[in-house]
Amino acid sequence: MSQALRHTINSERSKSCTPAPGRFAIMIPILVCAYAEIASPLLMDLASAPLKVTSLAERLQANMAPRVENKIFWPTVAAITLFLVIRNWSRLTLPPHIKWLLAHLALAGLSVSWAFKPEASFTRFVLQAIIVTSIVLPAMLAPRTADMMRGLYLCFAFALILNIPFVFDQNPDILENVSIGYPGYFSFKGLLGECAAIAFLLSLHEVLYPGWRRALGFIIIGIATYLMIISMSKGSLGLSLVAPFLAWLALFIGRRMRVCPTIVLLSIPVCYWILSNIVGDLISRISWHLYANYTLSGRTDIWNFVNFEIARKPLFGWGYQSFWLVGLDAPSIVDAPGWIKTLPSSHNGYLDTNLDLGYVGLVVLVIFIFTSLRAIGRLAERQPARAWVLLTLALFAILTNFLESAWMHGMDMVWLIFLIVVAETGRWQSYSPGVPELPLAVPTLPGRRAGLARACRPDKRSPISEQSYVSWTRIKLPS
Numbered sequence: 198m199s200q201a202l203r204h205t206i207n208s209e210r211s212k213s214c215t216p217a218p219g220r221f222a223i224m225i226p227i228l229v230c231a232y233a234e235i236a237s238p239l240l241m242d243l244a245s246a247p248l249k250v251t252s253l254a255e256r257l258q259a260n261m262a263p264r265v266e267n268k269i270f271w272p273t274v275a276a277i278t279l280f281l282v283i284r285n286w287s288r289l290t291l292p293p294h295i296k297w298l299l300a301h302l303a304l305a306g307l308s309v310s311w312a313f314k315p316e317a318s319f320t321r322f323v324l325q326a327i328i329v330t331s332i333v334l335p336a337m338l339a340p341r342t343a344d345m346m347r348g349l350y351l352c353f354a355f356a357l358i359l360n361i362p363f364v365f366d367q368n369p370d371i372l373e374n375v376s377i378g379y380p381g382y383f384s385f386k387g388l389l390g391e392c393a394a395i396a397f398l399l400s401l402h403e404v405l406y407p408g409w410r411r412a413l414g415f416i417i418i419g420i421a422t423y424l425m426i427i428s429m430s431k432g433s434l435g436l437s438l439v440a441p442f443l444a445w446l447a448l449f450i451g452r453r454m455r456v457c458p459t460i461v462l463l464s465i466p467v468c469y470w471i472l473s474n475i476v477g478d479l480i481s482r483i484s485w486h487l488y489a490n491y492t493l494s495g496r497t498d499i500w501n502f503v504n505f506e507i508a509r510k511p512l513f514g515w516g517y518q519s520f521w522l523v524g525l526d527a528p529s530i531v532d533a534p535g536w537i538k539t540l541p542s543s544h545n546g547y548l549d550t551n552l553d554l555g556y557v558g559l560v561v562l563v564i565f566i567f568t569s570l571r572a573i574g575r576l577a578e579r580q581p582a583r584a585w586v587l588l589t590l591a592l593f594a595i596l597t598n599f600l601e602s603a604w605m606h607g608m609d610m611v612w613l614i615f616l617i618v619v620a621e622t623g624r625w626q627s628y629s630p631g632v633p634e635l636p637l638a639v640p641t642l643p644g645r646r647a648g649l650a651r652a653c654r655p656d657k658r659s660p661i662s663e664q665s666y667v668s669w670t671r672i673k674l675p676s
Contacts, residue, residue, distance in 0.1 A: 222281060222335040222336070222338045222339040222343070223335070223336060223339040223343035223344075223345050223348065224348070225274065225277065225278060225281070225331055225332075225335040225336075226331070226332040226335060226336050226345065226349075226616075226617060226620060227345065227348040227349060227352055228274070229274060229328065229331050229332055229613070230349060230352050230353075230610075230613055230617070231352050232270055233608035233610065233613055234352065234353065234356050234392060234610050234613075235352070235355065235356050235359065236266070236270075237266065237267075237608065238382055238383050238384065238388070239359075239382050240264075240266055241264075241384065242382045242383075242384070244264075267324075271324060271327050274327060274331045275327045275330075275331065277331075278327075278330055278331045278334060278335060281334070281335055281338060282330075282334050282335075282338070285338050288338060289334065289337060289338060290337070291337065291623070292572060292622075292623045292626050293568050293572075294565060294568035294569040294571070294572045294619060294622070294623065295333060295337070295619060295620075295623045297561065297564050297565035297568050298329065298333065298565050298569075298619060299329075300561055300565075301558070301561045301562055301565050301605070302325065302326060302329055302605070304554055304557065304558055304561055305322055305325065305517040305553070305554060305558070305605060306322050306326065306517070308513065308514065308516045308517045308519075308553065308554055308558075309322055309516060309517060311513060311516055312515065312516020312517060312519035313515050313516055313519040313520065313523065313527065313528065314516070314519045314523040314524060314527070315516070315519075317518070317519060317523045317524075318516045318517050318518055318519040318523075321517065321518040321607070322517050322518075324607065325517075325605055325607070328607075328608065328613070328616070329605075329616060332613065332616045332617060332620055333616060333619060333620045333623070336617075336620035336621065336623075336624050337620060337623055337624055339624060341624065341625065345617065345620075345621055345624075346399070346402065346583075346586065346621065347403075349399065349614075349617055350396075350399040350400070350402070350403055353392060353395055353396040353399055354396055354399075354400075354413070354417045356392055356396070357392065357393060357396050357417060357420050357421060357424060358420065359382070360381035360382060360383075360389060360392070360424060361420070361424075363381045363382045364379045364381050364389075364424070364427065367379060367380075367381075369386075369427075370385075370386055376429075377429060378390075378427065378428040378429030378430065379424075379427050379428050380428070381424070381428070386428045386429060386430065387428070387430055387432075387433070387601065388610070389424060389428040389430070390424070390425050390428040390429075390430020390432070390433035390434070391430070391433050391597070391601075391610055391611055392424075392610060393420075393421040393422075393424040393425045393428065393430070393433065394421070394425060394430070394433035394434065394436065394437040394593065395590070395593070395610060395611075395614055396417055396420075396421045397417075397418055397421035397422065397425070397437045398437055398440065398441065398586070398589050398590055398593060399417075399586070399590075400414040400415070400417040400418045400421065401414075401418070401441055401586070401589070402414075402582075402585075402586040403417070404418075405582060421437075422434075425437070432597070432600050432601075433597075436593055436596050436597060437593065439592075439596070440589050440590075440592040440593040440596065441585075441589045443462075443592055444585055444588035444589040444591075444592055445585060446461070447461040447462050447588065448574075448577050448581065448584065448585060448588065451574060451577070452577070457571055457574045457575075458570065458573070458574040458577065458588065459567055459570040459571050459574055462570065462592075480493065480497065481497075484497075493600070495536075496544045496545070496600065498537065499537055499540065499543050499544055499545075500543065500544075500545060500548060502532075502533055502534065502537055503543040503545070503548045503549075503552055504548070505532075506520070506528060506532065506552060507548070507551050507552055507555075510555065511555055511556055512555045512556060512557060513554065513555040513557055513558075514551065514552055514553045514554045514555035514558060515528070515552060515553060516553065517553050517554065517605075518553060518606075518607075519553065520552050520553065521540065521541050521542055521543075521549075522541050542601075542602035542606070543602060544600060544601055544602060545598065545599060545600070545601075545602060546597075546598030546599075546601065546602045546603050546604040546606070547559065547562075547598060547599070547604070548602075549602040549604070549606070550562050550604050550605070562604060566595060569591065569615075569618070569619050569622065570588070570591060572622045572623065572626055573587050573588045573591060573618075573622050574588075575626065576622055576625055576626060580625065583621075583625065587618045587621060587622055590614050590615070590617075590618050591615060591618045593611070593614070594611045594612070594614055594615040594618070597611050598611070603615075
């Protein structure tokens with residue numbers, strides 16, 4: 198018996214001595230998403246309906262004011278997560294990409310010591326630590342029979358349906374006498390577009406299932422497309438079409454060329470760099486076709502200012518979320534010109550990471566992203582359907598962060614989705630750390646299967662068999 202197989206047998210036996218947390222563990226990440234995408238914006242919409250914010254100081258005070266529901270919900274979730282992790286510590290196995298996530302989180306916590314506003318930075322870090330741990334750790338403890346993607350889909354489908362009466366009963370947002378789209382119950386129309394785009398991508402996975410799940414998937418696809426159009430979220434609409442095709446293409450080419458899909462995806466920035474050197478200012482050309490302007494709706498002006506501020510503290514940055522919305526004396530207000538001082542972010546997740554944690558934090562973030570993509574590529578060897586939807590959501594988050602700030606940005610739904618992808622990939626990867634899946638945990642009685650072996654059987658509720666999915670994508674599984 199090989200050393201790796203012996204180690205796996207011993208680890209499985211030690212885990213079997215601890216009672217499994219059961220399906221309850223998978224409900225914690227879903228509860229966090231439901232609170233962030235349904236309960237919290239609804240409560241904020243009801244609370245801010247009569248409020249008319251007219252000055253920059255009032256807007257800062259409204260954004261920085263603590264909310265009662267957050268003081269109740271997040272400590273409760275943190276306590277439940279802590280209890281669950283302590284009780285099942287011996288069962289917890291963290292793959293490399295989750296370790297890099299925790300390293301990025303630890304760097305954010307360490308940056309509080311040199312942050313421009315340590316109090317604000319610490320408060321936001323504590324919230325972020327609770328969000329990350331309450332999504333990733335319970336998901337890693339949940340059994341493989343628990344379907345986290347289905348629960349996530351139902352959460353976003355319900356959010357879309359709930360937005361319909363709000364859209365029908367409201368006027369679109371107006372900017373300089375021009376309609377910029379409907380926000381629904383969210384604070385900004387772009388959030389409705391992101392929510393609809395994520396529901397659209399999850400519905401593409403649901404239509405692979407037969408029966409009522411396929412029918413509901415097509416209904417939600419129609420609702421999501423309608424809401425993305427009336428919210429005028431061109432970026433979300435475009436990325437929701439690009440991400441699934443790009444994920445399929447990366448998996449297809451990766452399997453045909455026998456390389457990791459991450460290598461295939463790396464060719465995209467290389468091609469962009471080559472084209473930008475050939476045709477010149479490629480961003481301005483793309484911006485004109487998407488937004489009818491050359492500045493990505495003013496984003497390039499923001500990025501010029503942010504790059505100047507990054508150069509002032511290049512190595513470790515200004516501290517985690519200690520640049521935007523931290524008071525009237527913040528550099529985002531004192532140094533910024535004109536309308537830029539009213540912004541909550543730079544509209545680019547990579548620049549904001551560089552701004553907060555410097556080049557050190559940006560390098561850690563990039564390593565975390567690529568190790569996550571590599572983990573999805575390894576999962577594709579055994580679960581191509583699941584890997585496709587996970588890679589689709591991951592690419593949507595990665596591409597969205599070029600236009601919006603989502604990396605470790607509070608309760609941003611794009612960040613939550615990426616955390617779900619990371620946790621789901623780690624949950625399935627942790628069951629087979631480099632050795633074949635075998636019924637190792639419990640000895641079997643005559644005529645009965647072991648618990649671990651039963652869990653490894655093909656699920657009768659699976660959307661389609663691996664063979665039919667392979668024939669659909671024209672990818673052949675290794676024998």
